[in-house]
Amino acid sequence: MQRRIRVLVAKPGLDGHDRGAKVVARALRDAGFEVIYTGLRQTPEQIAEAALEEDVNVVAMSLLSGAHNTLFPKVVNLLRAKEMSDVLILGGGVIPDADIPGLKQAGVAEIFTPGTSTASIVEFIKANIK
């Protein structure tokens, strides 16, 4: 069987810092995943549509601008509305610990804060996709 884990690495909102997203994308590729990288300035709608078309297993959002409390839940809700509740939704970037419970409540499976290793992201994905 030719199954591959497909991951959408997305940059929601206006934040232009893509070092982390690109490093993660590359590490995921080296772990054998197919990685669709959206580039910058994605609206939640664009992210959800891309996730649908590419039928991804994982949506991984990177955000360093502080807009995560607004944008992450929007993406979660759009995916749910499109009947894609099986998708594993991850977030990373500059996200204070205090915001994590709220994001998880909203449907983000895990938040990877500064200092995370790419290896731990790979492990999490392998252990948690449906």
Next chain:
Amino acid sequence: MDIVQELLAGSRLALARAITAVENEYDEAVTLMQAIYPHTGKAHVVGITGPPGAGKSTLVDKMTKEYRRKGKTVGIVAIDPTSPFYGGAILGDRIRMNELALDQGVFIRSMGTRGSLGGLAKKTVEVVKIMDAFGKDVIFVETVGVGQSEVDVIKVVDTTVVVLVPGLGDDIQAIKAGILEIGDIFVINKADRDGTERLETELEMMLDLNSSKVAWRPPVKRTVANSGDGVEALIGAIADHISYLYNSGEFVRHRSARTKNELLLLLNEQISRHVLESVMAPGKLDLLVDSIEGHRQTPYNIVNNILADILR
């Protein structure tokens, strides 16, 4: 959810899921292809090939917008190379088609080659058929873009567009290595750059030398994908080509050749899989290798035995 019914009814989610099922070779893939097959045959399939950096994705983005203005629906299959070492891939063509993401009349799917050579993904044919059945008027197949070895694309598409850029250094090489034979239309993209005239002249010369067999002399078009210059004319050339195919009977001949090729490929694939399943039982392959290395058997009589077993 009957995925085929939903797909035929226009569900984009079902389309996406169907593509996954076929790409990952799930059990239901064969019945799925069986069910959609009668609904195929309407789409015009256009292959976009050419070396990396030629601007294929940007051109596809602009052409799609042009088709959309004309009221057509579009499917895009964007193929990128799978890493031979780890089996993963970065599928980065979408980044140049961001504005199309929200157009419900456009469906973009990125695929990794997953070990296939020749510029296409293993299941490209199937994916194109699914998009065809879904009702797409035009389907673009954007190849990997390693340039020279990408002749497989002609087995999948109606019209092959070859995209070149001036000043990449090895223009002549690209022209020599089989590209000339497969192109129905040639595009010089980034045509605002130095070297455009020269490349065009060289191309035209070589096409003249080559134009022996068929009645279609591939046109050479100039585009500047970033600004959209020349895209309308390119669409026109594609329309001309499809007319030519119909009027000359080439379309039917071409499709037959493709269907024959698909049938043989599918047969080949299924037979291999079936046969290998018998050999791939845990440990069995190692035993066979052992016996070869111990000079008790040769690969040839082993294969004969396997076949004899199967054919009984």
Next chain:
Amino acid sequence: MMAKEALKDMLDEYNMKAEKSLAKNPERQNLAQPRVYTPLDLEGFDYVRDLGFPGSYPYVRGVQPTMYRGRFWTMRQYAGFATAEESNNRYRYLLDQGQTGLSCAFDLPTQIGYDSDDPIADGEVGKVGVAIDSLADMEILFDSIDLGKVSTSMTINAPAAVLLAMYIAVAEKQGVSADKLKGTIQNDILKEYAARGTYIFPPKPSMRLITNIFEYCSKNVPYWNTISISGYHIREAGSTAVQEIAFTIADGIAYVEAAIKAGLNVDAFAGRLSFFWNAHNNVLEEAAKFRASRRVWAKVMKERFGAVNPKSWMLRVHTQTAGSMLTAQQPENNIVRVALQTAAAVLGGTQSLHTNSKDEALALPNEDAVRTALRTQQIVAYESGLADVVDPLAGSYYIEALTNKIEQECWDYIKKIDDIGGAVVAIEKGYIQREIQESAYKWQMEVERKNRVIVGVNQFQIEEKPLEGLLQVDASVGELQKKKLAELRAKRDNNALQIKLVALEKAAKDEKINLLPFILDAVKVYGTLGEICGVLRRVFGEYEAHVSL
């Protein structure tokens, strides 16, 4: 110096002795540098030719003769968040605490030319900087701050012309004429394409706006630094120290060429170009990097562009300590990192400095944290002695050898980029981005394999307690700005504005016209940033990022 051969022999002897001790004291695996430096590493070194004196070509030892003995570097903390009122408070606090220059941080909608009520600004208003929608916000931002007395740096790029116009308009209202204004706008679009991401327009019209600013300021705002050619962000994106200065200087070359092509005389604008470096963790490498960069730029300006005014040869630089090296783990450690990075910048000879706060891995700094960051600079200035002798590292075998090495590698990159066709083409082709990404990935793998230790992150970890008291900017800021915008649009003279916007659009379509006066006109009748940039977006189009991984 003793005979070269004899010294070589002694060095060999030393190395043999060192190798013998390796059995008992093995050296760490990941050491890139040789063990020790000697006069042999400086063969052919000529003090006058290679170093000279501070304040003289090639400026390796500093751009001013007395450097910090006369005046410390400007202590200029980058600040701004939420509303203009709150940011104004922070600016006045910092000035009270002894900072000597202002530095404005704008939020992302402002940096990308959108008003706070644009749908795309949802969730972003006031988060990474202050929200500025119009001149009205700008007036509040500088309330009770005398623009005739303070110098202000504004980190703004694509819409730099608009923010500069607003600053000039605020000053005018204060009774300060433009020819007295001191400050900087970042205005460096090339690094936005390559590393930072807050671009709006495509390269050609962006370069036009930049050269418009050079020209306008050379005539009307002569003390203004019209550009801060930045390497900080390139380094933050993952580049090496050499790549940081090489790619930035290549960008600088592109700007100078564009301005000359637009008809400006090099000495008319080059004295007002400035730079922006990163102060990273390796103290000595950073100091060498600073020194090398000054020698390279001096040579570029004198030899490549034929500038004759010494001011044109000087690389004047603002520095920021490396944000990417701050850790969320054991945040107190960041104070130490910043102190070392400050030492690096001071030994490097920076003209101004921003120091990060300990909590910035997770949020914008709260008042206590930013005070400590400022105190760090003050302690280095007043207590450490590092500012008491000009360029104290000069003559060190290691430092001079390293300065030379960095300079050479920098020239190699510049040549490579020249061969590709210059920085603009190199960025278009993705060359610079790929180099940066390679370095970034390499770094991450070193950290994950523990070849590079980050204290508290991959070694010396503890059970962490979440940091308390972080600064928060909530959604109410967005709502407040929307309200202010509605009020503004109702109150202002919309007819007058329409006329100015139409004039701007017409002027924008003619490449030969300088847009600053038109932007200034629109700003003064309270055209919003989004409205003004909207006109320019219509005429210039938007940049489409093509480069993937």
